[in-house]
Amino acid sequence: MIKGVLVxxxxxxxxxxxxxxxxxxxxxxxxxDPIQExxxxxxxxxxxxxxxxxxxxxxxxxxxxxTSHIFxxxxxxxxxxxxxxxxxxxxxxxxxNLSYAIKMVVDHFVDLFMKIDDDYLKERSKDIVDVSQRIxxxxxxxPIVDYATIDHEVIVVAKDIKPSEAAQMNPKFVLGFIxxxxxxxxxxxxxxxxxxxxxxxxxxxxxSLVTTGQEIIMDAVKGEIKLSxxxxxxxxxxxxxxxxxxxxMEFMQYKGKHSSTLDHHKFExxxxxVSSRDIEHVMQFDADGIGLFRTEFMFLDRMAMxxxxxxxxxxxxxxxxMAPKPVVIRTLDIGGDKHVPYLHLEKEDNPxxxxxxxxxxxxxxxxxxxxxxxxxxxxxxxxxKIMFPMIATKEEFLKAKKIVIEVQQExxxxxxxxxxxxxxxxxxxxxxxxxxxxxxxxxxxxxxxTNDLIQYTFAxxxxxxxxxxxxxxxxxxxxxxxxxxxxxxxxxxxxxxxxGEMASDLLAGPLLIGLGIHELSxxxxxILKMRAVFLKLNYEDLKQLASNVLELxxxxxxxxxxxxxxQQ
Ligand code: PEP
Ligand code: MG
Numbered sequence: 001m002i003k004g005v006l007v008x009x010x011x012x013x014x015x016x017x018x019x020x021x022x023x024x025x026x027x028x029x030x031x032x033d034p035i036q037e038x039x040x041x042x043x044x045x046x047x048x049x050x051x052x053x054x055x056x057x058x059x060x061x062x063x064x065x066x067t068s069h070i071f072x073x074x075x076x077x078x079x080x081x082x083x084x085x086x087x088x089x090x091x092x093x094x095x096x097n098l099s100y101a102i103k104m105v106v107d108h109f110v111d112l113f114m115k116i117d118d119d120y121l122k123e124r125s126k127d128i129v130d131v132s133q134r135i136x137x138x139x140x141x142x143p144i145v146d147y148a149t150i151d152h153e154v155i156v157v158a159k160d161i162k163p164s165e166a167a168q169m170n171p172k173f174v175l176g177f178i179x180x181x182x183x184x185x186x187x188x189x190x191x192x193x194x195x196x197x198x199x200x201x202x203x204x205x206x207x208s209l210v211t212t213g214q215e216i217i218m219d220a221v222k223g224e225i226k227l228s229x230x231x232x233x234x235x236x237x238x239x240x241x242x243x244x245x246x247x248x249m250e251f252m253q254y255k256g257k258h259s260s261t262l263d264h265h266k267f268e269x270x271x272x273x274v275s276s277r278d279i280e281h282v283m284q285f286d287a288d289g290i291g292l293f294r295t296e297f298m299f300l301d302r303m304a305m306x307x308x309x310x311x312x313x314x315x316x317x318x319x320x321x322m323a324p325k326p327v328v329i330r331t332l333d334i335g336g337d338k339h340v341p342y343l344h345l346e347k348e349d350n351p352x353x354x355x356x357x358x359x360x361x362x363x364x365x366x367x368x369x370x371x372x373x374x375x376x377x378x379x380x381x382x383x384x385k386i387m388f389p390m391i392a393t394k395e396e397f398l399k400a401k402k403i404v405i406e407v408q409q410e411x412x413x414x415x416x417x418x419x420x421x422x423x424x425x426x427x428x429x430x431x432x433x434x435x436x437x438x439x440x441x442x443x444x445x446x447x448x449x450t451n452d453l454i455q456y457t458f459a460x461x462x463x464x465x466x467x468x469x470x471x472x473x474x475x476x477x478x479x480x481x482x483x484x485x486x487x488x489x490x491x492x493x494x495x496x497x498x499x500g501e502m503a504s505d506l507l508a509g510p511l512l513i514g515l516g517i518h519e520l521s522x523x524x525x526x527i528l529k530m531r532a533v534f535l536k537l538n539y540e541d542l543k544q545l546a547s548n549v550l551e552l553x554x555x556x557x558x559x560x561x562x563x564x565x566x567q568q
Contacts, residue, residue, distance in 0.1 A: 002203050004178065005468050006223035007189035010198030011241045012155055012176035013234060018212045019145050019158035024136055028100040034091050041087060041098045044139035048078050048131065051138075051146070058148040058168075073124065077131045083109070099136045106132040124341070143212075150174055155218055157206055163187035163300065163338060167274070171195045176218040178203050178225060184471050185451035185462045185501050187337055193504070193523040194278065200225060202465030251528035255286040259531050265539030267513055269530055270326070270521040272499060276317040281524045289326040291447065291521020292387075292499040293318060295371070296332050299340050305367065311374035319382025326383045328447060328499075328521070330426065331371055331400075333357040333389040337463055343367075352452075352461060357390035358400060365403070372407040376418045384421040387447055391425040391432050394439045401442070426499070428452035433481040436488035443494065446485050447521070450500025454478055473502040474558040479515065479550060486516030497521055506533050507562045511549065514542030537566070 031037050056071040077083060083105060090101035106128055113125040137144050148168040150156075156169070156177040166188040169177070174197055182188060182201035192199035198220035209227065210216065217226040217237050226233065259269040270291030271282040275298065282290065298306050298314060306314075319327050334340050335356030343364065348354035361368035375386055388400045401423055408418050427433050428449030436446065450473055455462040457478055460470035472478065482498070489496035497519030502508045504522035509530050512520060520530065545565050549558050 002206055002209065002225045002227065004200035004203035004206075004223055004225065005182075005184055005465060006199075006220050007182075007184050007186075007201050008192035008197060008199035008220060010176065010196070010218075010220050011237055011244065012198050012218040012220070013229075013237055013241070014153050014155045014175040014215065014218075016157050016210050016212055016214045016216055017145065017150070017154035018207065018210060019156060024099060024133060024140075024142070026099050026103040028094075029097045030095055031091075031097055034095055037091050037098050038088050040139050041091065041102075041135070044098075044135045045078055045084065047138040048134045049075065051134065051144070051149075052078065055146050055148055058146075073127045074131045074134075077128055078135065098139055102132050102136055147174075155216060157203075157210055159207060161188045163191055163297070166191035166195075166197075167297065169195065169197060171197050176200075176220060178206055178218065180204060180206055181463075181465060183462050183465055183468060185455070190272075190501065190523075191274070193501075193525070194272070194274065194281070196525050202468060251532060254528040254531045254535075257531060257535070259288055259534065261513070261534050261537050261539040261542065263538045263540060265513070267517070268326075268497070268519040269527045270328075270497070270499075270519055271524040271527065272521050273318070273524075276314050276321070278524070279318060279321045282322075285524040285527040287325075287524060287527050289328070289383075289519075290318065290322055291328050291497055291503075291519055293327065293329045294333065295330060296334050296338055296340075299332065299334065300338060304342055305370075308370045308374045311371060312377050315375055315378035315384075316381045319378050319384055323382035326385055328385040328387050328424070328445075328497075329375060330387045330389050331358070331368065331375075332361055334360055352455065352463075358388050358396060359390065362396075362399065368403065369407055372404055373411060376404070376408055376411055376421070377416055379419040379421045380417055384419070385424060385445065386421060387424050387426055387445075389426045389449070390428060390452070391439075392429045393431065394435060394442060397425055397439060397443060424494075426452075427485050427496075428456070428500070430457050430481060433485050436485045437491065440488040440492035440494055445494050446489055446496040447519075448482060448485055448496065448498045448500065448517075450478070450482075450498060450502040453481065453500065454502075457481065472555045473500075473505065473508055474511075474562070475555040476550060476552055476558060479511075479546075479558070482512065482517070483515050483546075483550060489518075490516055495519060504530075506530060507559065507566055509533065510537055510542050510566050511546055511562060513539070514544075514546030516543075516546075533566070541565070 052071050052075050086105040087101045090104055091098060109128050110125040134144055147165050150173045153173055153175055155175050158179050160179050160181040161177060176198040179201045180203055189199060189201060198218055200220050200223055203225055217229050258266060260266045268288040270289040271287035272292040273282060273290055274294045315329060335354060336352045391397050411418055422444035424443050424445035424447060426449040427446050451462060454471055454473060458470040460467040486496050495518040498512050498517050499521035503520040504526040506529060509520050549561060552558050
């Protein structure tokens with residue numbers, strides 16, 4: 001049995017699909033028949049093009065037109081006459097194997113790209129390597145894995161999974177995923193929860209311990225992976241899967257109910273989404289609103305920026321579908337573990353401490369303004385709340401607000417109606433929490449991003465599994481910061497929510513409401529469970545509990561007390 005960090009709850013029994021386990025042998029070998037080798041090369045190109053086409057189709061269906069264009073770059077490379085002729089020439093002249101010849105040509109291209117001082121082209125060299133590996137694997141009959149086209153049930157095991165890769169997975173076939181790297185609040189983990197795929201990260205050395213096709217059990221409730229299984233164990237887990245399914249059905253009875261405590265204290269249980277495609281899920285679990293729309297996902301894994309029109313359509317869809325319920329749309333939070341190659345951004349040593357989110361928007365003002373124009377135009381279609389990420393100071397908020405007002409005035413001058421909307425900030429940097437009282441006088445709302453607030457409070461990279469022990473949402477140090485924000489909001493009569501992963505936790509939710517938080521925004525599948533928990537609790541008790549907890553000294557003590565009082 002291997003232990004890992006549980007990031008998305010559930011159970012899975014299935015066969016492993018191991019990613020990245022194929023090492024290509026690039027060594028030069030003499031061959032007998034160069035003509036035959038070239039034929040093989042051409043056939044591999046043909047196959048690769050077919051795969052890229054279906055990959056593009058799949059992606060278009062699941063993630064929209066624009067995202068699918070990422071495969072155009074791959075296609076262009078597979079069709080590039082210079083590439084094809086150069087490889088053929090090496091095979092002919094040196095009477096050698098195609099993998100060596102391809103490697104020679106690709107290395108030459110990559111070298112050229114790396115010499116050009118352009119991050120976009122540097123990033124594109126990864127595409128070249130990607131396609132060349134696809135061609136070689138096709139020629140040698142080696143397996144290729146494209147997340148979007150996995151069409152049979154598997155448990156994916158990989159070193160790491162990028163957020164864009166996680167977003168391509170179809171939960172019907174990907175029963176679960178396990179990675180050696182990654183943290184609880186990495187964006188891949190967040191996507192796994194959104195899609196309802198059980199996931200465990202930080203499973204050290206798992207790649208060297210398993211093989212593709214091996215049947216395993218993933219207990220993503222305890223964070224355990226069972227490698228040797230027998231009939232009894234399988235029966236036991238089949239029962240657990242059934243119980244979980246029944247529990248999910250039972251929670252459906254909380255649809256249509258108010259989100260409140262037993263003594264009728266009302267609050268909102270909202271949903272976190274990354275795209276308008278998540279709305280179906282949001283409706284299914286009866287969210288009181290959208291508490292966080294991470295808009296940057298629309299910008300990832302594509303060749304160019306989404307246009308103002310494309311963004312407008314996306315925001316309008318979400319606002320219309322939810323109206324009159326509130327929709328908090330966060331402006332771009334690019335940087336950290338979310339890369340956007342076409343923005344030509346400088347590589348940073350500490351991307352989470354660098355030019356991220358609002359900082360980047362101030363620098364790339366046209367990108368920011370385009371998004372704001374799309375948002376303000378969409379304001380007419382629902383209950384819009386615009387939220388800025390990574391605000392560290394009051395001045396930063398005021399600067400962002402000024403830009404919003406400028407954009408609004410420009411729109412109004414051209415006859416476009418902008419309906420009332422709110423402007424708020426994510427509190428995810430300790431300085432913002434510490435100055436909440438001053439910032440509260442100028443914003444309409446706060447939403448606490450505990451994923452980053454924890455990362456910055458404990459100075460522990462949220463992507464690093466070895467620092468997972470410092471992800472301490474229940475630590476009194478963090479709770480005090482949250483309390484400061486809730487108190488400031490109360491004094492200034494604005495609302496304060498929590499939209500980090502902490503808000504999905506069934507122990508944390510009641511504590512946060514007790515601390516004075518008004519809204520919890522979470523992965524949609526957690527909403528009804530959370531509503532059920534609150535219907536057994538009294539607000540007066542939660543307030544008392546929250547104040548007792550603030551007197552404690554460690555996360556362990558807090559969890560112990562919460563378990564006693566909440567999970568009776
Ligand atoms: C957070 O930091 O808690 C948050 C919700 O934002 P993200 O996870 O996208 O950084
Ligand atoms: Mg954040």
